[in-house]
Amino acid sequence: VRALRAGINAATVANRDALVAYLTAAAAQLANPTATPALSPNTGPAAGGTTVTITGTGLRQLRSVTVGGAAAKNIVANAAGTSATFVTPAGTAGARDVVITNLFGAVTKAGGFTYA
Numbered sequence: 001v002r003a004l005r006a007g008i009n010a011a012t013v014a015n016r017d018a019l020v021a022y023l024t025a026a027a028a029q030l031a032n033p034t035a036t037p038a039l040s041p042n043t044g045p046a047a048g049g050t051t052v053t054i055t056g057t058g059l060r061q062l063r064s065v066t067v068g069g070a071a072a073k074n075i076v077a078n079a080a081g082t083s084a085t086f087v088t089p090a091g092t093a094g095a096r097d098v099v100i101t102n103l104f105g106a107v108t109k110a111g112g113f114t115y116a
Helices: 016-029
Strands: 038-040 051-055 062-067 073-077 083-087 094-102 105-115
Touching: 038 105, 062 073, 062 083
Parallel strands: none
Antiparallel strands: 038 051, 051 083, 062 094, 073 083, 094 105
8 A cells, every 4th residue: 555645646446336335325424414313212201311212314423412402321323323322311391402413513303302
């Protein structure tokens, strides 16, 4: 393997289709979280402690999840970036916004979790 110098470097693509597929998959990993992620379950006790699964895209570089402004705990994303789990913090009764943030941006699921 030859080291390249900083700046613009020439590259030869031997298999264009494979490269396009690779770059398409890579781009999917380097994106904002899904605009409308699914949360399951979307209700739990005000004491917190509910393990919630997020289903969507762009979750691989997950940085934080908040529920009603409070930080969730134990955030773990799968390698494909299509699902993640977190544990809800304590909150007060009612629907609360869930904000999902990754390296590239954030999305808010308005009223995404309801504390009973």
